Amino acid sequence: MVQENEIITFLLFALVVIFYFINRQKLSGFPGIKYFLISIVFLLISSILTIIEGFFFEEIINTAEHITRLVSTVMLFVWAYSLRAKKGSAK
C-alpha cells in the first residue's frame, strides 16, 4: 500500500535534491554541503524504498530503507561535526 505522507516525503526530498543541483554553484561555498547533500540523497533513497517496500521484498527493502536512513544520519553527524570543526578553526 502506498501512503500519502510517503509520497509527499519523497517529493519533498526530490525537490531538495533538484534545488541543490540547480543552485549547486551558489551553494558550493556552503560549509560541508557535500555531506549534507549525501544525507539528503540517502533520505530520498530511503523514502523511495519506503514507497516500494509495500509492493515486493518487504523485509529486505525495509531493512535497506533503515540502513539508508542510518547512512543519512551518519552523514548528518559528519556534516554537523564539520561545521563545528570549521567554526573552531575560525576562532
Add this chain to the structure above:
Amino acid sequence: MIGYIDFLCLIFTVMSGIFMVRIKKVKLPLFLNVTKILFLLLFFHYLSNSLEWLGISDILDPYEDFIELFEPYFLFMIVYLFIAEKSGESLKASEEKYRLLIENQDTLVVKIDPEGRFIYVSPSYCKAFGKKEEELLGQKFLPLVHEEDIGPTLMEMEKLYSPPYSCYIEQRAMTVKGSRWLGWADKAVFDKDGKMIEIIGVAHDVTERKNNDNEIKNLKTQFEYVLGATNTGFDLIDEDYNVLYIDPMWAKVLGDYSGKKCYEYFMDREEPCLTCGIPSVLKTGNTEVTEEYLVKEDRHIVVHTILLKEKVNGKRVVAEFNIDITERKKKVHDLRQALDDLKKSRLAELNLIEDLKFEINEKEEARLEIKKLNDTLEKRVEERTRELELSNRELEAFSYSVSHDLRAPLRHILGFTVLLNDAVQNGTIQDAVHDIEKIRESAESMGGLIDDLLNYSRTGRTEINVGTVKMKEIVLEIKERMMNENQSRDIEWIVRNMPDAECDENLIRTVWLNIIDNAVKYTSKKDKAVIEIGFEETDRTYGYFVKDNGAGFDMKYSDKLFGVFQRLHSKNEFPGTGIGLANVRRIISRHRGTVNAVSEGEGKGACFYFILPVKENIK
C-alpha cells in the same frame, strides 16, 4: 536488526543535534534553523522507531498520529524555508546593508528655528555630539560651534535671507571624536507669507578632506618654497602648448603666462620651438632635459619635462621644472674669461721667464767668453812679459856685446891712430903704412859687425809669410852649396827624410844655413866630418836637428850660444861674428818655436835642433 539501526540513527541524530545547538552563529542562521527543525523531525521519527523497538512505544502513541501527520508537513516547511532562504538572501542582504547604512551613516540633519534653536536633530547628530535628543531640542546651536568659526558662520548664514536662500559653511565643532570639521549645507524654509519658519541643515564630516586640503596646502607651500629656494620654476603645459599652471614664484620672475602658449610668450614664435622637449616627451613618455634661451627675458634655463599620467580636459599634460641658470652661465662666462686672462698672463710670464733665461744664458756665455778672453789675455800678457823680459835680457846682452865688440875695433883704430901719429912725426913710412893697414882692418871688422847687426835687426822686423815649406829640398840645396865651398874636406853627409813645415821659407832657409854652416865650420879640424840632418816628430811639434862630430861645447855655457856676438871659441880658432845663432833663435821665436843645442862636451860634437809648432798633422 531494524531496531538497532533505528537506535543508531537516533544516537547519531541526537549527537548531530547537540553539535548544531552548540553552533550558535554561522553564516546562514536561517538555513541552520531549518536544519535544526529537520533534526527535530528526525529525532522524533527515530525516537518513535527506537521506542517501538524497545517496546515502550506506547509513550508516543498519543503523538504518533501527530508525528505521522506533520512529518511531511515539517519536511515541506524545511524545503520551503530552504528555498525561501536562498531566494530571499539578496533581499535580506540589501536590508542588512540599508540597516547598516542607517545605523552608521554620518550625515547629520538638523532643523533650527530662525533664532537658531534646534527643532529637530537626527540620531546621527545626537550620536556625533554624544547627547540625547531631549538635551538638544530647544537649545541654540552656536555653543556647539568653535568660537573662531562663530563669526564666519553667522556672516555666511546671512545669505539665507536672500535668493537662493541657501549657504554652505565649514565650521569646527567639538564632537565625541574631538574637534571635527563639519560642512553644512543650509536651506531656509519660508511660509506662504514669506516668513522664515525654519532652516534645514545637512552636514557631513569634512575633517579628512580639510586635513587633506591643509596637507596639500602645506605640501604646495613647501613645494613652492623648495622651487623658490632652488631657483626652480614649475609649470604645467598641455599637448597644445597651452600653459595650464605656473607656480607663483616663477610667475614673479617671468610674469604670469598661464593660459598662453609658451612659444608665443617667450619666443615670439608662431609655432613650437625646434629645441622644445615636449614633442619628444609626448611621443616616448621619457623625461627630457633641455637647455633653452628665453629671448624675451634674456635668460638661460634648463628644462626637465615630465609627462603626467593623468589627462586634463582630455589632453595629455607635461610638467616642466625650469631651473634658471642665467647667473650660473654668467659666472661660468666670467670664470672662463678670468681663466683666459690668467692663461694669457701666465703665457706672458712664461715668455718673460724664457727671455730672462735666454738673457741669463747670453750673459753667462759672455761672462765665460770674457773669462776665457781674460785667461787668454793673462796668458798673452805673461807671454809678452816673458818675451819682454827675454827681449830685455837680449837687449842688455846685445848692448853689452855691441859695446864690447864694437869697442875692440875702435880701440884698435884709436891705438893705431896714435901709433900712426908717432910714425908720421918720426918719419917712419913703413910703420905708418902698417898702422894704416891695421886701422883699415879694424874699420872693416867694425863694418862687418855693423852689417851683421843690421841683418839681425831686419830679421826681427821682417813680416812672416807662412806657407808650406819643403824642408828637405832646402837642406839638400844648402848641402850642395856647402859641398861646393868645401870640396877639399872629407865630409860625410847623412840627410834623412823629413816632412814639410808651415813657416816662412826665406827665414827658415836662413836658420838651416846658419846651423849647417856652423856644423861645417866646427868640424873643420876633424879629418872626417860627419854631419847628420834629420827629423823627430812629436804630437805637437816638428823637431828638426843637425848633428855633427865637431868641436862641441861645454853644456854649462849652452845658454850663451844663442846670444848676439856670444862665442864659445875664439875668432882665431873658428872665425865668425857670433850673431848667426842669435839670428836663428830670433827667427824660431817669431815662429813660436824653440831652438836648443846639446853637446857631450868639448871635442865631442854637438847637436842643434829646432822645434816648430804643428799646423797640420803631416805624415
